[in-house]
Amino acid sequence: MNNEKYIGLDVHQATISVAVMDSKGKVVMESILETKAATILEFFAGLRGTLSVTFEEGTWAAWLYDLLKPRVAKLVVCNPRKNALLKHGNKSDRIDARKLADRLRLNDLEPVYHGETSVRMLRELARGYLTIVKDLSRVMNRLKALYRSWAIPLCRTGRLLYPASQ
Numbered sequence: 334m335n336n337e338k339y340i341g342l343d344v345h346q347a348t349i350s351v352a353v354m355d356s357k358g359k360v361v362m363e364s365i366l367e368t369k370a371a372t373i374l375e376f377f378a379g380l381r382g383t384l385s386v387t388f389e390e391g392t393w394a395a396w397l398y399d400l401l402k403p404r405v406a407k408l409v410v411c412n413p414r415k416n417a418l419l420k421h422g423n424k425s426d427r428i429d430a431r432k433l434a435d436r437l438r439l440n441d442l443e444p445v446y447h448g449e450t451s452v453r454m455l456r457e458l459a460r461g462y463l464t465i466v467k468d469l470s471r472v473m474n475r476l477k478a479l480y481r482s483w484a485i486p487l488c489r490t491g492r493l494l495y496p497a498s499q
Contacts (some may be wrong), residue, residue, distance in 0.1 A: 336382030340405075341433030343426045344368065344393045350426035353380070354434040363427060368393065370400055377404055387437040389413040390445045398447045411436075415443035 335356045343350040346368060353362040366372050377384070385407040388397060394410050402408050416436070436442050447453075480487055 338380060338382050338384050339434045339438040340380075340384060340386045341430040341435070341437060342386065342388035342397075343429040343433065344388050344391060344397060345426070346393075348426075349373070350430040351376070352427070352430035352434045354431070354438055356438065358435060358438060360431060360434075363430070365426075373397075373400060374404070377401070385409075385437055387411055387433050387442055389416070389433070394445075395447065395453060409437060409442050410445045410447050411442040412445050 337356045338361070339354045339356075341352045341354070349366045349368055351362075351364045351366055352360055353364075355361050364376065366376055384405040386401055386405045387409040388394065388411070390410050390412055398408065398410055411433070416433075433442075477487060
């Protein structure tokens with residue numbers, strides 16, 4: 334007997350809608366879980382067989398990926414923009430979880446890369462640095478434009494406007 338289970342998670346801030354499907358496409362279980370690590374781990378501990386899980390990329394994706402990766406055989410974080418089939422028909426969290434489980438069973442999902450935690454931290458730090466530099470440049474340009482609009486003379490380098498930056 335085939336013990337594979339395909340699990341679709343529709344993740345939200347407070348709750349997660351879960352649909353568990355067997356290898357033939359029959360929904361064997363549906364549930365609504367609290368979006369808390371203990372509740373999720375307790376649910377997955379109660380499941381038997383080879384577990385394949387999917388959910389869409391979102392604000393909770395990195396945390397949920399790290400939580401579930403060691404506990405399942407296959408984990409696919411999918412790109413919500415590429416899941417056009419999820420947008421057709423009726424929409425509800427329960428239906429979305431079912432569709433995700435079915436798409437996983439059919440191997441019809443576009444995955445999003447989720448790497449090691451240490452690499453993710455470096456990426457987030459680099460992204461934060463680039464955002465700060467971009468914001469600083471934008472603010473400096475806005476100040477220069479404001480001074481120019483009032484015909485306040487500035488030297489080319491902006492030293493009169495930004496004395497501390499030199």
